[in-house]
Amino acid sequence: MWRVATVIGVVATFNLVAPWAHAATADLTDDGGTLTAQSGRPDGSEGYAKLIDNNPRTKYFAGRDRGWVQYESRTAAAVNRYTITSGNDNPGRDPSAWLLEGSPDGTSWTTLDVRRDETFGGRGVTRGFLVTNTVEYRFHRLTISATNGSAELQWAEWGLWTGDGQPAAPSALTAVAGAGGTVDLTWRDNSDVDSGYPETGFEIQRSVDGGEFATVTVVGADVTSYTDPRPGSGALAYRIRAVSDGKPPSEFPGYTNVLPSDPPGERRITDLPGTVTDRFNRTGTDGAESVVDHSQYTKYLVYGTTTTWLGYTTEADATATxxxxxxANDAPDRDPRSWSLLASPDGTSWTTLDTRTDQVFATRFQTLSYPLTNTAAYRHYRLEVTANNGSPDFQLAELAIFGAAAFAPMPPPAAPDRLTAAAVSGDQIRVTWRDNTRWESAVRLERSTDGLRWDWARTLPAGSTRYNDVGLPGSTTYHYRVRAENPTGGSTFTAPATATTGPGDLPETWKEHWAEHTQQVNRVFYNDLLGVYFDADMEPSQTWLFDYTDAVWRYVRTTYDGLNGARLAAVYHKDKYFGGHPATVFDQNHDYRSVIDVGLNNWSESDSQPRDIIAHEIAHVVEFSFGGVAKSPSFPIWKDSRWADIFMYDVFRNTGRIADTERWRASLTAKRDDFPRAGTAWFTDWWEPIYDNHGRTAVLQRYLRLLAEHFSQFNGEYSRDLNWGEFVYFWSGAAGVDLRPLATYAFGWPPEWEEQFQQARELFPQVRFAACCGPLIVNDPGAQNTVPGDSVRVQLRSSLGATGRFTATGLPPGLTISAGGLISGTVTRGGTYTVTVTAIDDQNRTASRTFPWTALDHLGEILHAGGNCLDDDNSRTDNGNRIHAVGCNKTGAQRWSVAGTRYTVLGKCLTTAPGEAKPGTAVVIWDCDGSAGQQWTEPGDGTIRQVSSGLCLTKPANDDWVSVNTCDGSDTQRWRRG
Structure with missing residues (x-):
């Protein structure tokens, strides 16, 4: 179907493609939008429609040496890469200089990229160009200003790409044993800007004797070889992936096996052909074989006992070293606490190789290693557990024994079975299977759209039995197959399982079926990213919710590129289900959709609560589904929800909501929490320094991405929670600097956290950051109020920790500050002071904090000679409110602060109205500004005199209202402090 758009130039519209689905990499010109050009026609053999026909053998011939083409997409998108393909002949006609622009409306344009003196290396060559851009535009215009010499312009293809920056996976990995036990690796680099997104390096991982893969090194961009100098002995396997700073890494395309030239050495004895036994003959799920299956996510579990033994018998002798x-994954009280490792040549006479007592695992899935002073070879090994940590039950995830043995290949793994594929929504298929072997090192899942070409794969951890394939287009059929792999080889693939995704749209009506929610809700707003649902009691007039929710979610989807799910379903209720809750694409009870569900009494746009709760629930959707991984390992750390605090601040700030940004920041600045210690200021002491100093939005993205790439996962979800040391470690990775000093300042730093932090270094070596230097900050002690003569002790602290030395300026007389930050002494004179405290470390880095200090000469009543108290009329704080003398009543209107020459009540200064004060001028309160009219002295004769006029504070005998008058020594002008 053709249509015409009213623009300058000629129009071609393409509606012959399916609706565009968001993908890791997508060409915006494939979304069925409108292409226009300054010259030529869309049709014909060389019309400009050929620019987006995905055929490099056709071309657009402009007939002149310059001109523009413009693409109006169906939906706005953030283009971060574009491509131009040269034509079939005459290199002089190639574009050589151009300007790429983006526009929200086709009128106001923003420059995205400028190029000059560009060339193409041949005919039909595609060149790619990166764009630093995160803004979504519907209109993109390419203006060619010069060719390579010809008076006629032509080119074949134009692409506008909206990918997540993930580089293509390398291929053709080979591993060859070299001299001296080294291994030479080579591979093909498939990621570049012309065909996709370039890498910044390659991460090389190694497995020894079928053990878990661990990172060896990361080499630079465009490198295609590496020599592993110290691979160790045994059966080795290597795998490699492309990485890009701040972007998702590529998949591991598989792995390559190699036998070093010197096989003797340390081997994983429990990977040699042999059998597993235990005291209770446990088999199947949670059976004895689970402790040698290369998966820390499975376990050996027996109920009703605190002791047991686990044995491994090899087919040939091996010397354990x-x-x-x-x-295991949970219940630390089930962990082994005391045990012995025994060995036997015949299974009858046993020798104790090692004994341990009172051992403690600091975290779940922690591996403890123990050396042996053993030189004898045995076939039978047994771990005899004599005590656990107090539970009536016992569990252990993995037991591995290492040592010297003749090489024997790991037996090939048995194939998985019972493969199923179920379309659970319009954009998700859940794939499940049964794992049948302990001999696997990994599981390979492959996908095809036709059952013939298996051009998509994922390498999953050993023991995996589930995969959530999310972000798929609706009404599309996929085929899946799976196999087990180890360094010896792979099992056969399962028979394929097939599923077809449901419709990609959200339904027009939806029956709630979660918790107490049973409402029939109706879809009242719908676009490419959002569906809004109202219950029957919602006012139809609350249409502001459409634009607001869309703005927040659209920003989130653009910013947090690891999110999955095509649309957010926002369900709003009136006068019921008060509060809100989120759901993600992994939640069955919300039909595998990203959902926020909110119930309020007041949905007025002028009320901030609806805006806050909507953004708050979206924050949870992000943390519980980022990167296609279910759950939030950070939630037990930041609870509900200090993450939402900084997330909402960022959302308000970047969606142009200035008033909300200021309001929200003020509330966070004042907020204090009781975790992890009383009085914790999460925003001012942790979030704000990280956000302001380390990339703002980008540092939030990097933290979530690092977790998705490196933290413990199994079957598509995080397998455990972070501990505090790991929390600070991953935030250090996101910031690029060691944040322990800042964490110490914000939260404290107990020895347990330091132990956890150091363990994180071993568990997650791919997370890297500089040893120095995190944000510098001195804590805010708040406004200080003291009275001369009182003893003062105020302790300052800084993120410099013990290396910081303090100095101060502006302290009240009588006070000093120690090098450790303690302000102490006795204030000797009243007044208002501005104090600046500075901490400096050995590298001359400094951090400062400025705060007010008021040294009060008096705090309390001021009494007239007649016995009445000086009083702010009706406790009002309006500028110009009158002062009188009335009966004393202990209210705040009679509680005066005297600091030097300034008298204040309820935060306002005693004064006369602006202008020259004359006898009889009324005394009032006003905003404090330090002017002479707001300064008073007490010469010692009972009078209070205005500095600017020299007149005395007076309460006439026949009037309660106070004024200033010529000083006459009468009782009407005598006052004292109460």
């Missing part, structure tokens, strides 16, 4: 034990 060390062993490891790994804690």
């Amino acid at each position: 060390r062993y490891t034990v790994t804690s």
Whole structure:
């Protein structure tokens, strides 16, 4: 179907493609939008429609040496890369200089990229160009200003790409044993700007004797070889992926096996052909084989006992030199605490190789390693557990024994079975299977759209039995197959399982079926990213919710590129289900959709609560589904929800909501929490320094991305929670600097956290950051109020920790500050002071804090000679409110602060109205500004005199209202402090 748009130039419209689905990499010109050009026609053999026909053998011939083409997409998108393909002949006609622009409306344009003196290396060559851009535009215009010499312009293809920056995976990995036990690796680099997104390096991982893969190194961009100098001995496997700073890494395309030239050495004895036994003959799920299956996410579990033994018998003798034990996923009281490792040549006579007592696992899935002083070879090994941590039950995730043995290949893994694929929504298929082997090192899942070409794959951890394939287009059929793999080879693939995604749209009506929610809700707003639902009691006039929710979610989807799910379903209720809750694409009870569900009494746009709660619930959707991984390992740390605090601040700030940004920041600045210690200022002491100093929005993205890439996962979800040391470690990775000093300042730093932090270094070596230097900050002690003669002790602290030395300026007389930041002494004179405290470290880095200090000469009543109290009329604080003398009543209107020459009540200064004061001028309160009219002295004769006029504070005998008059020594002008 054709249509015409009213623009300058000629129009071509393409409606012959399916609706565009968001993907890791997508060409915006494939979304069925409108292409226009300054010259030529859309049709014909060389019309400009050929620019987006995905055929590099056709071309657009402009007939002149310059001109523009413009693409109006169906939906706005943030283009971060574009491509131009040269034509089939005459290199002189190629574009050589151009300007790329974006526009929200086709009228106001923003420059995205400028190029000059560009060339193409041949005919039909595609060149790519990166764009630093995160703004979504519907209109994109490419203006060619010069060719390579010809008076006629032509080119073949134009692409506008909206990918997440993920580089293509390398291929053709080879590994060859070299001299001296080294291994030479080579591979093909498939990621570049012309075909996709370039890498910044390659991460090389190694597995020894079928063990878990660990990172060896990260080499630079465009490198295609590496020599592993110290691979160790045994059966080795290597895998490699492309990485890009701040972007998702590529997949591991598979791995390559190699046998070093010197096979003897340390091997994983529990990977040699052999059998597993235990005291209770446990088999199947949670059986004995689970402790040697290369998966810390499975476990050996027996109920009703605190002791047991686990044995491994090899087919040939092996000399054990060390062993490891790994804690399971939960219940620390089930962990082994005391045990012995025994060995036997015949299974009858046993020798004790090692004994341990009172061992503690600091975290779940922690591996403890123990050396052995053993030189004898045995076939039978047994871990005899004599005590656990107090539970009536026992569990252990992994037992691995290492040592010297003749090489024997790991037996090939048995194939998985019972493969199923179920379309659970319009954009998600859940794939499940049964794992049948302990001999696998990984599981390979492949996908096809036709059952013939298996051009998509994921390498999953050993023991995996589930995968959530999310972000798929609606009404599309996919085929899946799976196999087990280890360094010896792979099992056969399962028979394929097939599923077709449902319709991609959200339904027009939706029956709630979660918790107490049973409402029939109706879809009242719908676009490419959002569906809004109202219950029957919502006012139809609350249409502001459409634009607001869309703005927040659109910003989130553009910013947090690891999110999945095509649309957000926002469900709003009136006068019921008060509060809100989120759901993600992994939640069955919300039909596998990203959902926020909110119920309020007042949905007025003028009320900030609806805006806050909507953004708050979206914050949870982000943390519980970012990167396609279910759950939030950070939630037990920041609870509900200090994450939402900084997330909402960022959202308000970047969606142009200035008033909300200022309001929200003020509320966060004043907020204090009781975790992890009383009085914690999460925003001012933790979030704000990180946000302001380390990339603002980008540092929030990097934290979530680092978790998705490196933290413990199994079957598509995080397998455990972060501890505090890991929390600070991953935030250090996101910031690029060691944040322990800042964490110490904000939260404290107990020895347990330091132990956890150091363990995180071992568990997650891919998370890197500089040793120095995090944000510098001195805490805010707040406004200080003291009275001369009182003893003062105010302790300052800084993020410099013990290395910081303090100095101060502007302290009240009588006070000093120690190098450790303690302000102490006795104030000797009243007044108002501005104090600046500075901390400096050995590298001359400084951090400062300025705060007010009021040294009060008096705080309390001021009494007239007649016995009445000086009083702010009706406790009002309006500028110009009158002062009188009435009966004393202990209210705030009679509680005066005297600091030097300034008298204040309820935060306002005693004064006369602006202008020259004359006898009889009324005394009032006004905003304090330091002017002479707001300064008073007490010469010692009972009078209070205005500095600017020299007149005395007076309460006439026949009037309660106070004024200033010529000083006459009468009782009407005598006052004292109460």
